[in-house]
Amino acid sequence: MPDAIRPRSGVPRSGVSADQLEVEWQFDALDLRPVERWLAEPARTGLGPTSHGVVAVAQEDRRMVDRYLDTVDWRVGRAGFVLRTRSRGRGNEATLKDMSPAGETGLRRRLEITQDLPGGDPSSLDLTGPVGRRIRAVAGKRELREVFEVRTRRRPYTLLSGDLEVGEIALDDTRIVSRGSETRVHLRRIEVEVKPSWVRSLEPLVAQLRSSCGLQPATLSKFEAGLLALGATIPGPSELGPIEAGPSSSMHELALVAIRRNLAELLRCEPGTRLGEDIEELHDMRVATRRLRAALGLFTDVLPPRAVMIRDELRWLAGVLGGVRDLDVQIARIDEMDHWAEFWQDDPGSKGSVLVEFRTRLVADREERRTVLLDVLDSTRWERLVADLTSLCHVRASPRLASARTPATVAVPQLVEARHRAVVRSARRARRTGKATDYHRLRIRAKRLRYSLELTSDLYGARTTRFVRQLARLQDQLGSMQDAEVATKTLLGLATEERRYATLSRHTVFVMGAIAERYRGDADRLLGRMKTLLGVLDAKEWDQLSGSMDRRRNEALARVSSARPTPTANVSPAPDGQTQLHEPPRAGNAHATEIQDAAGGTALPPTESW
Secondary structure, three states, rough: OHHHHOOOOOOOOOOOOHHEEEEEEEEEEOHHHHHHHHHHHHHHHOOOOOOOOOOOEOOOEEEEEEEEEEOOOHHHHHHEEEEEOOOOOOOEEEEEEEEEOOOOOEEEEEHHHHHHHOOHHHHHHOOOOHHHHHHHHHHHOOOOOOEEEEEEEEEEEEEEEOEEEEEEEEEEEEEEEEOOOOOEEEEEEEEEEEHHHHHHHHHHHHHHHHHHHOEEEEEOOOHHHHHHHHHHHOOOOOOOOOOOOOOEEEEHHHHHHOOOOOOOHHHEEEHHHHHOOHHHHHHHHHHHHHHHHHHHHHOOOOOOOOOHHHHHHHHHHHHHHHHHHHHHHHHHHHOOOOOHHHHOOHHHOOOHHHHHHHHHHHHHHHHHHHHHHHHEEEEEEEEHHHHHHHHHOEOOOOOOOOHHHHHHHHHHHHHHHHHHHHHHHHHHHHHHHHOOOHHOOOOOOHHHHHHHHOOHHHHHOOOHHHHHHHHHHHHHHHHHHHHHHHHHHHHHHHOOOOHHOOOOOHHHHHHHHHHHHHHHHHHHHHHHHHHHHHHHOOOOHHHHHHHHHHHHHHHHHHHHHOOOOOEEEOOEEEOOOOOEEEOEEEEEEEEHHHHHHHHHOOOOOOOOOO
């Protein structure tokens, strides 16, 4: 299974309890009979004690039919999940598992969520249930289709410690069948599923079973084995082109690298954003959107005109993501407030109860905005934006535009220095006025400067890293001030909007006011530290980075000048006696004549030009 589609380890999943974690060893067997004989020994069938304090009790055989489902474009699989429906006897269920790989001993730990499927058909899945709502989020409006069918005869043995059931050993004789083809795979597998707290205690028993019966750890799940038999693969990320740049790169090459990197991150985060159980996935997707906008703005002179339209569409997407992110931040803050809200309790024994109603309101608002977000990610407009960005990754530089061929080390210093000057001006104004709006403007400009440095960091290495690290600390503090401002406005809206206010208790309204005051206090404390924090803008790290950029620029200009003859055919005398280029520079590009004289190198050879 490609690493690109595996879920990141340690990802928290809200609403998942301990009994929704599947822990099991899986082994492949050439023959199930040695395992049956081993389990039939008296010490393991309940007729006598075992050295492990656990006995295996045989149960009736079961026959199961599993159907694995996904959308045509593999949305479930690309999100790192497997969806299975199971029919056994008169019961039907739907199960969602993640694709966590097996360890060296065959042990797997993975999410397993099950929901009744009364009709037996995927269309009968309740979309408000634990499986249904996750599938709705991940698959969107795409129809589910059967990938293949698995038919199993299972001989189960219950593992008992006294009267306590601690696990199960299942001997599976399995056939994988693909509809519409003759593909059949025969598997014999031993699965030992145990309660998470019993893993360490049962490891010796499992090791003895494995060595006594000659079992091998199963490296593939049944789903992965089925895909392999069918010759099917879950598609990984699209090939967007090279993602590395260096000091010799042209402006056009550097621009495409920046777009490719951040588009890849945007697409990587989409499944997790859809699922909504790790708030950092949405945050990372929002940041990737912002960096894409920054890239299109920074390199606007070397990109086709349609990049302006794409940038506007990214602004739309960032707004939708931001609506959910702001509430994620506020809910997280509320969850940290119990320790100082305790003295407000009506019932001293119920810590944080005064915050429950307020938090419930925020969660409801978040769900409303998530519904809008999911509709956006299911829309034609989103698909068109992804297609446009992907196309932009392969666009060729215009042969008519010399600035696209300009060495990046020649053009970048001017662009970055302009953003630095804008930040310094904003900092002076914010420090003078102390207004939240001016600090918000400073935050936006500081973010633009930081993104422009990150987008061009391949050119300057550690010099950029050191300054960006300090700039990030300043931006974090400005972001905390902005979070407090947004949260305060949210509280004001809840307290003044009639339809919401009418349903709030007076106690909750009082608590909301106290929370708003706490946010205001946090903002004031940050404001008091801001003078020191703003010193980073003129610190030695910036001077060193700026000096390095100037040296690289001068070296690049010197190399180009020595390598190229003085141009004669492309200049003509202007009426005022000055030399004039036939290809005029784009508006707003200072030193353009010098940059055009330095233009050289080879543009990328992708498939489209503009």
